[in-house]
Amino acid sequence: MLEIIEITKHFGPVQALKGVTLTARPGSIHGIVGENGAGKSTLMKIVTGYQSRTDGTIRLDGQDMAMASPREAAESGIGMLYQEPLDFPQLSVLDNFIAGADAFEPDVQKAVLASLQVGFGFHLDPRQKMQELTVGERQQLELLRLIRNGARILILDEPTTGISTRQKSQLFSALKKLREDGATILLVSHKIDEIEQLCDEVTVLRAGLTVAWQQQPFDRRKLLSAMFDTVPQQNDTAPKVATSVPGKSVLVFDEVHSSVGRSGMKGITITIGAGEIVGLAGVDGSGQSVFLKAAYGLLAPEQGNVTTLGRIPGPEYGSTKNEKVFLPSDRLSEALFPGLSIREHHLLAGETPQFLARNSGISQTQQAIATASIRGSVNTQVEDLSGGNQQRLLLSLIPPQTQLILMENPTRGLDVQSAAWTWRYLRERLHPEGAIVFASPELEEILSQATRVLAFYNGKILLDKKTSETSQEEISLAITGQLNRP
Numbered sequence: 001m002l003e004i005i006e007i008t009k010h011f012g013p014v015q016a017l018k019g020v021t022l023t024a025r026p027g028s029i030h031g032i033v034g035e036n037g038a039g040k041s042t043l044m045k046i047v048t049g050y051q052s053r054t055d056g057t058i059r060l061d062g063q064d065m066a067m068a069s070p071r072e073a074a075e076s077g078i079g080m081l082y083q084e085p086l087d088f089p090q091l092s093v094l095d096n097f098i099a100g101a102d103a104f105e106p107d108v109q110k111a112v113l114a115s116l117q118v119g120f121g122f123h124l125d126p127r128q129k130m131q132e133l134t135v136g137e138r139q140q141l142e143l144l145r146l147i148r149n150g151a152r153i154l155i156l157d158e159p160t161t162g163i164s165t166r167q168k169s170q171l172f173s174a175l176k177k178l179r180e181d182g183a184t185i186l187l188v189s190h191k192i193d194e195i196e197q198l199c200d201e202v203t204v205l206r207a208g209l210t211v212a213w214q215q216q217p218f219d220r221r222k223l224l225s226a227m228f229d230t231v232p233q234q235n236d237t238a239p240k241v242a243t244s245v246p247g248k249s250v251l252v253f254d255e256v257h258s259s260v261g262r263s264g265m266k267g268i269t270i271t272i273g274a275g276e277i278v279g280l281a282g283v284d285g286s287g288q289s290v291f292l293k294a295a296y297g298l299l300a301p302e303q304g305n306v307t308t309l310g311r312i313p314g315p316e317y318g319s320t321k322n323e324k325v326f327l328p329s330d331r332l333s334e335a336l337f338p339g340l341s342i343r344e345h346h347l348l349a350g351e352t353p354q355f356l357a358r359n360s361g362i363s364q365t366q367q368a369i370a371t372a373s374i375r376g377s378v379n380t381q382v383e384d385l386s387g388g389n390q391q392r393l394l395l396s397l398i399p400p401q402t403q404l405i406l407m408e409n410p411t412r413g414l415d416v417q418s419a420a421w422t423w424r425y426l427r428e429r430l431h432p433e434g435a436i437v438f439a440s441p442e443l444e445e446i447l448s449q450a451t452r453v454l455a456f457y458n459g460k461i462l463l464d465k466k467t468s469e470t471s472q473e474e475i476s477l478a479i480t481g482q483l484n485r486p
């Protein structure tokens with residue numbers, strides 16, 4: 001049994017945790033929910049020994065634990081499955097599985113891997129390179145590695161982000177099997193549906209405090225009102241601004257080929273017009289990401305032409321700022337500068353960067369913080385913001401009247417309220433003659449927010465339809481290659 005008692009955590013003047021208490025029992029799945037910035041990640045980092053606590057007690061099977069380091073946590077049987085598994089992309093599946101094992105004989109480990117795979121119904125090829133796997137497959141290997149290492153308390157952080165529907169049901173079956181075997185599972189998620197489906201108990205965090213606890217059957221309304229000031233309306237989707245007949249071309253791909261990424265792009269020809277909101281569906285690595293990077297001008301195609309707003313795109317610095325923006329999914333390593341503050345990001349994004357001036361941009365940044373409801377101050381460094389607040393900062397940097405907004409996973413890791421706000425905000429920032437193109441692993445998000453869907457499979461577009469004329473089933477068939485191009 002894992003008991004977390006009155007945990008507090010200060011980061012200088014910021015009090016991220018003000019007294020969190022919860023008990024996770026063996027043979028059960030315990031959900032942890034809370035709006036962005038509630039303190040979930042900080043709590044998990046403390047339990048896994050990555051961060052020290054200011055005060056409070058962690059008790060494992062009745063014994064007080066220091067959890068002074070990740071090694072101590074691992075040796076106590078605590079294993080964490082991160083959203084992005086921590087693996088070695090250049091090595092094979094087997095080599096990755098061997099990493100951290102007591103016995104290094106490849107044949108022994110191969111047999112262990114095979115028998116674990118049978119138990120969980122996974123089908124990973126031990127010889128395959130890790131970089132050729134989807135996020136869902138990498139997650140499966142990481143889960144098996146944690147179990148092989150003897151983890152009996154498993155912590156999962158938003159585990160269904162970016163994985164296919166089939167992988168999600170495989171993961172859920174695996175978690176249920178682990179629960180039957182007596183494991184203690186902590187599941188951090190923003191998806192109330194998943195919490196209801198899987199968890200036996202749920203704890204709600206708010207502003208660093210435990211504010212509610214429930215056992216099955218959960219009262220969804222009470223859960224939501226414990227999480228937020230006001231209960232978000234179901235299906236809080238803003239009206240789609242897009243017209244059904246697209247206006248003038250904003251983005252054109254003409255027979256575009258690229259060998260970048262897992263499947264590259266194989267002869268993509270598509271025109272996206274003014275007023276469209278286009279969702280790119282596809283299993284991770286099917287070409288959507290390469291498509292977005294080529295559209296922004298971050299990579300040049302090997303064959304074919306890309307034009308945005310009538311021109312060949314390039315990442316030219318200093319061009320008109322409101323032409324196009326690209327928000328990648330890996331916020332900290334691709335979009336933000338760790339070490340720089342919110343104010344410095346706003347100065348850098350301005351028309352004339354002037355970040356050397358010590359106190360410039362304060363009022364402008366304060367205004368952006370208020371508009372985007374960022375939990376942080378002008379001088380907060382971006383790595384100290386919670387994931388959801390990093391996304392709010394990125395959104396606040398989009399200039400008004402932007403003509404082409406390109407995004408990967410626009411609402412990854414955002415709570416329901418923040419996700420609804422994000423879509424309203426994006427529509428406000430868009431030029432009336434502009435277009436939004438976004439990749440999302442959530443088909444529900446594509447169907448509710450986009451006017452048109454492009455489904456990618458192995459570098460090709462297998463389906464191109466208005467969202468009002470397709471279904472989740474049809475898109476699922478397309479992204480798994482089971483639909484022939486019409």
Ligand SMILES: Nc1ncnc2c1ncn2[C@@H]1O[C@H](COP(=O)(O)OP(=O)(O)OP(=O)(O)O)[C@@H](O)[C@H]1O
Pocket residue numbers: 011014015016034035036037038039040041042043375376383384385386387388389413
């Ligand atoms: N290293 C740090 N220094 C200063 N403040 C921090 C640091 N890490 C987290 N915080 C603050 O602590 C609070 C809780 O953040 P945390 O990341 O734990 O929230 P969260 O519930 O995981 O949010 P999200 O769902 O957005 O990921 C936030 O206000 C955040 O800005």
